Amino acid sequence: MGDDLDNEWWLTEKEQTEKDADKEQEYDVSNSKGKVKGTGNKKRSYDDTVAVAEETSEQAKKKKKPKKKKTEEIEVKESAGQWSDVVGSLRDYFKGKIPVIEFEDLILSEENFLPHNEYLNDLSTYLTCTIRKWKKLSASDELKTKSPIVLVITSAAKRAVDLNRQANNFKGKCTSAKLFAKHMKISEQSKFLSKNKVHFAVGTPNRVSSLIDQDALDITAVKYVILDWNFRDLKKRRMVDIPEIKKDLLNFLKDNVLPTILNGSRLKIGIY
Incomplete structure (x- = not known):
């Protein structure tokens, strides 16, 4: 069942x-x-x-893979300018623009220059190493109005202010003058130079040339002209790379500095 x-x-x-x-x-x-x-x-x-x-x-x-840069950075190898760079720039710029006789006068030798800023030191260090008699010169009773001992030439007003500050350790307690358009009117600068014995001055080539043309600045008694040659702006340009500044700078050298040297002055050019 x-x-x-x-x-x-x-x-x-x-x-x-x-x-x-x-x-x-x-x-x-x-x-x-x-x-x-x-x-x-x-x-x-x-x-x-x-x-x-x-x-x-x-x-x-993807996280480990580095991101590509949208724009390539401009890389400029820093190198210290030398006296031959200044002479070369002068001759290249004025070739064919001035009479042959004047052109031949654009020849300077290494003796007309201070040692260049080989190690790209700050301004106080460079000036201390190259102008050994600064204390004696700045204390001299022979100092004249309208003629600073050291005249620094740079590209712009802001840069001039920075250089004046950088030179504090070198200058010590002395009278300084800022010779550029945005600081004072040219009439005010002329009045200041005529009333004060200035030891140290910093300015742009255009304003300095204008003061010389108005007899407000006497370069014949200047001991040292320092060119801010190696400085580069945000676009990596030196002042000799900027057309309008280059024109003012080289004309200042041709019309004022070179004739002073050729007339027997012991003026020395520094390349900072």
Whole structure:
């Protein structure tokens, strides 16, 4: 009897056999689907893990990879100007622009220059190393009005202010003059120079030339003219690289400094 409980007794033997076969087929199909489903899930889980790992690796590479600069920086190798650079600039600029006789006068020798600023020291250090008799000169009773002992030529007003400050350790307690357009009117500068014995002056070539033309500044008694030759602005330009400043500078040298030297003055040119 126990064996007959699972059978449907009213069916014939043939009908029971067919029904049992149908159940076995359903079981096999159901079991097969379960296996495929399970296998599929495992495969997708593995693929997802690999994809996440690859994505994380790519992100790490991107973080480590340095960013490219949008614009390339202008690199200029700093080198100290020498006396031959000044003479070369003079001759190149005025070649074919002035008579041959004047052009021949543009020749200066190393003896007309102070040692150049080989190690690109600050202004106080450079002046201390090259002008050894400063204390004696600044204390001399022979100092005249309108004629500073040291005249520094630079490109702009702001730079002139900076240089005047940089020279404090060298200057000590002495009278200074700022000779550029944004500090005082030219009439005020002329009045100051005529009333004071100035030891140290710093200015732009245009304003200094204008003061000389008005007899407010006497360069014949100046001992040292220091050119701020090596300084570069934000665009990496020296004053000899800026057309309008270059014109003023080289004309100042040709019209005022060179004639003073050729007339027998012991004036020395420094290249800072």
